Amino acid sequence: MKVVVALAVFSIAVVGGWWYLASGALTAEPASTNIKIAVSLTPLSTPLFVAQQQGIFAKHGLDVEIVPCHGGVKCAELLQTDAVDYATASETVALFNSYHHSNVSILSSFVRSSNDLKLLALEPNDVDRVADLSGKKVGIVKSSASEFYFDLLLISNALQGLDVERVYLQPEELVNALLSYQVDAISVWEPYGYKASLSSTSTVINLGTEGIYQLSFNLLTKMPRLIPIKQEQALLAALSDSIRWIESHPVESISLISQELGVRPQQVNWVWNDYVFELSKDYSLLSNLQLQARWASERNILKGEPIDVRTLVEPNR
Numbered sequence: 001m002k003v004v005v006a007l008a009v010f011s012i013a014v015v016g017g018w019w020y021l022a023s024g025a026l027t028a029e030p031a032s033t034n035i036k037i038a039v040s041l042t043p044l045s046t047p048l049f050v051a052q053q054q055g056i057f058a059k060h061g062l063d064v065e066i067v068p069c070h071g072g073v074k075c076a077e078l079l080q081t082d083a084v085d086y087a088t089a090s091e092t093v094a095l096f097n098s099y100h101h102s103n104v105s106i107l108s109s110f111v112r113s114s115n116d117l118k119l120l121a122l123e124p125n126d127v128d129r130v131a132d133l134s135g136k137k138v139g140i141v142k143s144s145a146s147e148f149y150f151d152l153l154l155i156s157n158a159l160q161g162l163d164v165e166r167v168y169l170q171p172e173e174l175v176n177a178l179l180s181y182q183v184d185a186i187s188v189w190e191p192y193g194y195k196a197s198l199s200s201t202s203t204v205i206n207l208g209t210e211g212i213y214q215l216s217f218n219l220l221t222k223m224p225r226l227i228p229i230k231q232e233q234a235l236l237a238a239l240s241d242s243i244r245w246i247e248s249h250p251v252e253s254i255s256l257i258s259q260e261l262g263v264r265p266q267q268v269n270w271v272w273n274d275y276v277f278e279l280s281k282d283y284s285l286l287s288n289l290q291l292q293a294r295w296a297s298e299r300n301i302l303k304g305e306p307i308d309v310r311t312l313v314e315p316n317r
Contacts, residue, residue, distance in 0.1 A: 040069055040217075074171075091145075
C-alpha cells in the first residue's frame, strides 16, 4: 500500500502568500469539544473512520460524531447548512462551493488517488472507446470530480465537441442507471465502479485513462472558522495518527472500512494500492484547483470573475 505519513513537517509551497506549518501544530494539547464531520461513504475516507473506531479522536480530547453521506456534494451541503463543522470532499466540490458561497476553506488533504475515477460502459452498448459515446447518454454527478473527469477524458481524446447528453444523477443512482440501460456510460468514483462490476451480468468496460487525473480528498471547513485553534490542531493530529495506524495495520484498515461501507474486503482491496494517505496542502493541490477553475470558466459552468483558488487553501491557524 502506498501510504506516506507527514511526521516532521506539514509543508506548504510558498506561492504568493503560501506558507508552511511545522509539525508542532500537529501535536496540540488535548482539548474537549464536540465536532460533527460529514464523511463521504468511500474508501478514501478511511482515516476518519479509523480515527473514530480506534479511539484516536478521543485520545486527542475530541468528541467526534461522524455523519455519513453519499459523496462530497452531499457532505458539503451539510457543511453549508451548519449541520456539521467539517466535511470531506474532492477539490472539485470545494471549488464549486467556494464559487457559490465564498466561505469554504480546505483545512487539509488526507488522501489522493490517480485511479479512483472511472468511465464505465456495458459491453452490449457497443461502446468500446470514448468516441463511441457520440449521441449517447452519460450519467454524471453535477459539479463534482465525476464531471471534471469526464470532460478531461473528452479533452485528452480531442473530443470536446462530442455530441453527448449529460444525465445528472446522485452518486448512489449511477450504477442502477447504467445496469438498467437508462444511460450508456457513467463517470463515477469507487466503490461504485466495483459495485457495477459485481452487480452486472454483462462485461463492464472502463473507458477511462488511469493517471490522467489525480483526485484529492480533503477536509473542508467554513469561514469564519469557529472551532478553537487548539481543537482544530488536535483534529489534524488525530488524522496524522490515524494515517500512521493505517500504515502499520493495512489488513485491519481494509477490514474496518469494508464494515463501515457494508462491502466485501475484496472490493476495497481492488482500489487500496491506488491510495496515498498523507496530510498535505501543497503546490499540486493549488495547480489542480487552478486547472479546474479554468475548465469551469471555459465551459461556462462558473460565470463572472475567475476564482482566486489561493483563498481556498488558507493557512492553518
